[in-house]
Amino acid sequence: MTNSKREFSVVGKPIPKLDAAQKAMGRAEYIQDIKMPGMLYGKILYSKFAHANIIKIDISKAQALPGVYAVLTGEDVPKKMKMGFYKDNPPIKKGKVCSFRDEVAAVAAKTPDIAKKALNLIEIEYEELEGIFDPEKAMEKDSPLVHEYHKSNVLKLPWSLHYGDVEKAREDAAFVVEGRFSTTWVTHCCMGTSGALALFDANDNLTIYSNTQIPSLAQKDFLEALKTMGLSNKRVRVIKPIIGGGFGSKLDTYAYEHIAILLAHKCRKPVKIVFDRQEEFTATSTRQPTIIDIQQGCDKDGKLLFRDIKMILDNGGHTSWGATTPSVMMMPITSLYRVENVRYDAKCVYTNNTYSQAMRGYGNPQATFAIESNIDMLAEKAGIDPIEFRRINRNHPGDITPQDFKITTCGLDLCLDAVEKQLRENNSREKGVGIGVASLIHVGGGARIYKSDGCGAILKMDDYAKVDIFTGGTDMGQGLDNITAQIVAEELGLLVEDINVVHTDTDVCPWDVGAHASRSTFVAGNAALGAARKVKKKILEYGSKILDAQPEDLVLRDRLIFVPNDPEKTMPLDKLLRKAHFSPGGTMLMADHFYDPANENMGKDFKGNMSMTYTFGVHGVKVKVDEETGKVEVLEYVAAHDVGQAINPLLLEGQVYGGVVMGLGYALSEEVVHKNGKNMNANFRDYKLFTAKDAVKILAPVIETPDKDGPFGAKGIGEPGCVPTAPAVANAIYDAIGVRIKDLPITPEKILAAIKQREQGTA
Amino acid sequence: MTTNISFLLNGDEITCDIQDHWTLLHLLREEMGLIGTKEGCGNGECGACTVIVDKLAVNSCLFLAIEADKKNIETIEGLASRDGSLHPLQQSFVENGGIQCGFCSPGMIMSSKALLDENPDADREEIKHALAGNICRCTGYIPIFESVEAAQKRVAENKGGQND
Numbered sequence: 001m002t003n004s005k006r007e008f009s010v011v012g013k014p015i016p017k018l019d020a021a022q023k024a025m026g027r028a029e030y031i032q033d034i035k036m037p038g039m040l041y042g043k044i045l046y047s048k049f050a051h052a053n054i055i056k057i058d059i060s061k062a063q064a065l066p067g068v069y070a071v072l073t074g075e076d077v078p079k080k081m082k083m084g085f086y087k088d089n090p091p092i093k094k095g096k097v098c099s100f101r102d103e104v105a106a107v108a109a110k111t112p113d114i115a116k117k118a119l120n121l122i123e124i125e126y127e128e129l130e131g132i133f134d135p136e137k138a139m140e141k142d143s144p145l146v147h148e149y150h151k152s153n154v155l156k157l158p159w160s161l162h163y164g165d166v167e168k169a170r171e172d173a174a175f176v177v178e179g180r181f182s183t184t185w186v187t188h189c190c191m192g193t194s195g196a197l198a199l200f201d202a203n204d205n206l207t208i209y210s211n212t213q214i215p216s217l218a219q220k221d222f223l224e225a226l227k228t229m230g231l232s233n234k235r236v237r238v239i240k241p242i243i244g245g246g247f248g249s250k251l252d253t254y255a256y257e258h259i260a261i262l263l264a265h266k267c268r269k270p271v272k273i274v275f276d277r278q279e280e281f282t283a284t285s286t287r288q289p290t291i292i293d294i295q296q297g298c299d300k301d302g303k304l305l306f307r308d309i310k311m312i313l314d315n316g317g318h319t320s321w322g323a324t325t326p327s328v329m330m331m332p333i334t335s336l337y338r339v340e341n342v343r344y345d346a347k348c349v350y351t352n353n354t355y356s357q358a359m360r361g362y363g364n365p366q367a368t369f370a371i372e373s374n375i376d377m378l379a380e381k382a383g384i385d386p387i388e389f390r391r392i393n394r395n396h397p398g399d400i401t402p403q404d405f406k407i408t409t410c411g412l413d414l415c416l417d418a419v420e421k422q423l424r425e426n427n428s429r430e431k432g433v434g435i436g437v438a439s440l441i442h443v444g445g446g447a448r449i450y451k452s453d454g455c456g457a458i459l460k461m462d463d464y465a466k467v468d469i470f471t472g473g474t475d476m477g478q479g480l481d482n483i484t485a486q487i488v489a490e491e492l493g494l495l496v497e498d499i500n501v502v503h504t505d506t507d508v509c510p511w512d513v514g515a516h517a518s519r520s521t522f523v524a525g526n527a528a529l530g531a532a533r534k535v536k537k538k539i540l541e542y543g544s545k546i547l548d549a550q551p552e553d554l555v556l557r558d559r560l561i562f563v564p565n566d567p568e569k570t571m572p573l574d575k576l577l578r579k580a581h582f583s584p585g586g587t588m589l590m591a592d593h594f595y596d597p598a599n600e601n602m603g604k605d606f607k608g609n610m611s612m613t614y615t616f617g618v619h620g621v622k623v624k625v626d627e628e629t630g631k632v633e634v635l636e637y638v639a640a641h642d643v644g645q646a647i648n649p650l651l652l653e654g655q656v657y658g659g660v661v662m663g664l665g666y667a668l669s670e671e672v673v674h675k676n677g678k679n680m681n682a683n684f685r686d687y688k689l690f691t692a693k694d695a696v697k698i699l700a701p702v703i704e705t706p707d708k709d710g711p712f713g714a715k716g717i718g719e720p721g722c723v724p725t726a727p728a729v730a731n732a733i734y735d736a737i738g739v740r741i742k743d744l745p746i747t748p749e750k751i752l753a754a755i756k757q758r759e760q761g762t763a
Numbered sequence: 764m765t766t767n768i769s770f771l772l773n774g775d776e777i778t779c780d781i782q783d784h785w786t787l788l789h790l791l792r793e794e795m796g797l798i799g800t801k802e803g804c805g806n807g808e809c810g811a812c813t814v815i816v817d818k819l820a821v822n823s824c825l826f827l828a829i830e831a832d833k834k835n836i837e838t839i840e841g842l843a844s845r846d847g848s849l850h851p852l853q854q855s856f857v858e859n860g861g862i863q864c865g866f867c868s869p870g871m872i873m874s875s876k877a878l879l880d881e882n883p884d885a886d887r888e889e890i891k892h893a894l895a896g897n898i899c900r901c902t903g904y905i906p907i908f909e910s911v912e913a914a915q916k917r918v919a920e921n922k923g924g925q926n927d
Contacts, residue, residue, distance in 0.1 A: 016857045016858050016860070017860075017862060017863070019865070020856070020857040020865070021849060021853070021857050023862050023868050023869075024839075024849065024853040024854075024856050024857050024862060024865075024869075024872060025799065025839065025840070025842070026797075026799015026838070026839035026840055026869040027799065028865050029798065030801075030866060032798075032801065032802065033798040188900070189898075190864070190866075190900060191801075191803050191809065191811060191864065191867045191899070191901075192801075192864065192866040193803075242864075242865065243864060244864050244865070245863075245864040245866060245900050245901060247900070276805060277803065277804035277805060277806065277808075277809075476864065477863040477864025477865065477901055478863065478901075479863070650860045651860065653860060653906070654860045654863055654901070656903075657902060657903030657906065658900070658901045658902050658903045659903075660903060661903035661904065662900070662903075683804065683806060683808060684804055684806075684808035684809050685808050689898065689900070690903075690904075691898060692890075692891050692895050692897065692899075692904045692907070692908075693891055693892070693895040695891065695903065695904035695908070697905070698905060
């Protein structure tokens with residue numbers, strides 16, 4: 001690919017989602033919809049206490065209930081079956097529970113009603129222990145321990161870096177500001193709840209239907225789980241039904257999947273576990289709550305000199321992959337704007353709260369909230385317009401950041417221009433109205449978190465020039481099927497309807513690390529493109545013989561192969577393929593491609609070019625704050641992103657709109673309320689996400705800076721939409737009424753309290 | 764308790780025995796295999812299970828099946844023509860990005876249909892109001908509003924065509 005813009009016939013077009021019609025007709029099958037002959041329903045019993053010893057479990061009454069096929073407790077779980085980043089979390093606990101969401105038993109029964117009844121018949125005697133719910137208190141010496149064998153509630157994780165010399169930069173700085181920010185639990189609220197259906201064949205090979213975002217890694221986890229059950233050398237087939245939303249919630253394997261496997265094996269029948277909505281709120285993982293102390297300083301001209309951050313993360317009762325979010329927070333901390341001197345120290349602390357995991361942005365929203373709120377404070381102290389301050393410090397193409405990220409393309413300046421133009425066009429200053437902006441950097445060209453960041457694709461063409469492409473990539477509603485089909489259609493001169501994308505089954509789809517890190521368009525897109533290129537090469541070679549032309553003179557477009565301006569030399573592509581197939585020594589056109597980007601794992605000092613390219617964006621918002629009620633009204637929202645090249649502007653807009661509204665919920669209303677570890681609002685009435693009534697007008701300017709490594713120049717855009725939303729809103733509120741809210745969500749109560757404090761302060 | 768009920772379902776007359784405690788959602792999904800109506804919460808808070816009962820959009824998870832007796836029930840399965848062509852609302856949701864993961868879509872479309880059947884010229888505020896009980900986590904709602912408005916336009920144009 002070159003950096004110059006080129007004309008496309010399929011790429012760049014707003015082609016509707018390929019599966020939209022079947023979804024609109026109610027014919028799409030989600031995990032909720034799948035039934036099998038003889039299938040049983042699994043159900044999980046959770047702890048009654050946040051922190052307790054399990055003294056005794058009596059399952060006899062549950063077992064005796066007609067229709068119950070199996071009851072499991074921690075005793076039935078193989079000793080080595082463990083989940084999470086530390087591999088220390090069994091799917092059913094025994095001995096001790098560390099949070100209300102700890103699984104203590106499970107049943108399989110003929111109907112969901114019987115399963116529920118059976119749970120009620122399980123009798124457990126607990127000895128309640130003192131719980132610890134505040135991570136700062138949990139760090140104190142005499143705090144109760146969540147896991148005695150760790151000897152401390154502070155996890156031994158290496159999240160600490162120091163580049164340059166922060167102390168010296170602080171001395172040199174003309175202006176320094178500091179602040180303590182905090183973010184709380186929020187949750188994905190996928191409309192389709194989590195679920196899995198497990199079954200074994202006669203040879204103890206496992207098939208599991210799960211709405212996972214990581215089919216290949218899940219396959220590995222389940223293979224390991226089988227081994228702990230004494231089932232070595234077995235096969236695991238992971239099938240993804242249509243996924244009712246992911247947003248990071250399905251980026252790990254969970255207890256319900258392992259329990260479905262254990263129940264299915266014990267009962268020798270298919271067992272399905274699907275969460276109800278309350279469970280989805282209480283037993284899935286949230287975004288990490290953080291306490292962030294930040295200090296930044298600049299010189300008299302506004303040049304950012306240093307950034308110094310200390311962070312405490314509430315790890316909850318168990319260690320999931322969520323404990324690695326600080327490694328992603330390092331990205332905005334070291335690389336959002338040019339800043340040479342950076343220090344970051346994060347502590348993950350066990351508490352008896354729920355534990356967190358991946359959620360859209362993977363740490364970036366929390367870090368960016370603190371950084372970008374604090375940048376506005378610094379700009380004000382330096383007497384510089386906040387947009388101008390960002391322009392002074394913006395990243396540039398060709399930059400290498402302190403973490404060794406290589407900035408290839410960067411449209412941050414153009415994003416700032418687009419947002420400023422929109423927000424300031426008719427900036428009449430009404431009372432209580434203010435504007436705020438915030439920027440973002442995110443991985444846009446894969447993210448090398450695991451040893452491989454790859455994705456495989458297998459492509460075959462039939463006698464009618466129709467394509468089946470088997471990809472490792474996962475469509476969870478975001479539209480990767482379209483991206484894959486559009487890329488393949490573009491390369492092979494076909495129409496989107498000629499491309500069938502198969503992404504559902506590990507038996508036929510190659511390996512992929514998963515739908516995370518906004519990587520699918522870039523990585524799965526490049527895998528598809530690589531396979532298409534190989535097939536194209538074969539088509540051109542064969543076509544050159546048949547049409548008596550040089551391969552390089554041949555063009556594939558509109559289902560034809562032809563030499564431009566030579567009407568003699570043209571043939572429908574399907575005819576050429578049949579010729580290739582049905583000639584002596586015939587051939588079918590197939591190719592495979594494994595694309596693993598040349599990005600780098602982070603080294604011990606956390607340096608390394610994690611992504612092939614980075615996505616930038618700027619969000620701007622105009623709000624009106626009612627000082628009587630504390631209510632914030634979003635009047636206007638503009639979210640500009642540098643996406644490289646839009647493969648499908650319709651889906652791109654969908655990612656941005658959806659991300660922004662999720663981000664607005666994060667900013668203004670969403671909070672999983674916990675009281676002594678117990679979820680107090682496990683329903684949509686009390687968990688305040690944005691509804692249609694709250695929807696706001698959003699403009700989403702697309703800045704295109706085609707990236708040399710992206711498929712047709714594209715970068716990833718799955719997560720950025722919700723990354724800088726909260727600080728943009730916080731900055732706008734400050735601009736409107738002069739109060740700085742540092743704790744999410746920014747509720748009317750917090751605004752009123754801050755106004756009161758301000759008035760008392762000035763009185 | 765078992766009760767025999769009769770109702771109109773997507774234009775077809777249905778007579779069946781039901782358990783009195785069944786919800787309409789249970790009857791449709793579990794007993795009749797009509798999986799288009801989704802269960803998102805089971806508490807009437809998300810709208811994924813919206814169906815139309817005698818022209819009113821209702822949460823079928825809160826509506827007892829026994830109450831369906833002698834009623835006219837419309838579900839997402841009844842919207843497309845028998846020849847397979849999509850209803851204008853379905854077509855507009857497809858074309859305008861109103862559908863991502865799709866789990867809320869059947870309920871969203873049924874709420875929209877109830878609105879437009881009653882008020883074909885509903886404006887943006889009325890659309891927002893009608894969809895306030897249908898939660899979507901993917902789209903940010905804007906493409907959904909645009910889908911409903913596109914359907915209004917589509918229907919108006921078709922009518923215009925017929926009058927010519």
